[in-house]
Amino acid sequence: MSRRLSREIAIQSLYQQDVHPEADLQMIRELEKKVQGEDLGFYRFLVQGVKEHHPKIDPILERYVKEGWKLSRLSAVDRAVLRVATLELLYQPETPSGAVLNEAVELSKAFSGMETSRFINGILGKLAKDLDQLREEIQ
Numbered sequence: 001m002s003r004r005l006s007r008e009i010a011i012q013s014l015y016q017q018d019v020h021p022e023a024d025l026q027m028i029r030e031l032e033k034k035v036q037g038e039d040l041g042f043y044r045f046l047v048q049g050v051k052e053h054h055p056k057i058d059p060i061l062e063r064y065v066k067e068g069w070k071l072s073r074l075s076a077v078d079r080a081v082l083r084v085a086t087l088e089l090l091y092q093p094e095t096p097s098g099a100v101l102n103e104a105v106e107l108s109k110a111f112s113g114m115e116t117s118r119f120i121n122g123i124l125g126k127l128a129k130d131l132d133q134l135r136e137e138i139q
Contacts, residue, residue, distance in 0.1 A: 005037045007084055007103055010046035011111070014080040049087045050080075056138050057086050064123045077111045078120065085124050090135060097128045 013031050020027075035043040050057065061071050061082055071079060085104035088095055101124050108117040127134070 002106070003039065003042055004103060006035050006043040006111075007046065009057050010043050010050075010084055010106055011025060011077065011080040013109060014050055014083065015046050015077050018076040018079060025134075044090075046084050046087060049091060050083045052082070053087060053138075054090065057083055057090070060134060060137075061086055061123070064127045071111070075112065075116075078108065078116060081108050081111065081120055082123060085120075087127060088129065089131060091122070093131075093135070097131060100123065101128060 009031050013028050016027055026038070031045050032043065035121070058071055065071055065074070071082075074082070085100050088100045089097055101121065105121045105126055107116045107121040112120075
């Protein structure tokens with residue numbers, strides 16, 4: 001098991017919850033079964049963290065999405081990738097930001113393709129430059 005798989009399953013779970021808010025919890029539990037051991041705690045941190053900090057994460061992301069765009073205009077999977085990466089950047093400073101960005105870009109390539117991964121990289125790259133200020137803001 002790896003953190004990448006935890007991130008991947010967390011993105012899938014958050015996608016399901018975003019697209020199908022009324023979705024049966026059984027679907028989410030089935031996804032969670034793919035994560036085991038110490039990575040289960042990391043998976044839960046990501047999913048629960050995005051849910052808990054959603055009101056802070058989304059407005060921050062809105063600042064870094066292209067001018068005139070809204071986060072809601074992005075696909076649900078792209079929103080999930082951005083939310084997971086932003087949660088890690090803001091609330092898990094012990095993980096190097098470069099690693100978080102790289103994982104987000106790779107997962108974006110897998111879920112959405114090369115073009116979207118560049119877009120995700122651009123948003124997160126700008127956000128990462130402001131991390132100290134953003135971490136102070138959310139305190």
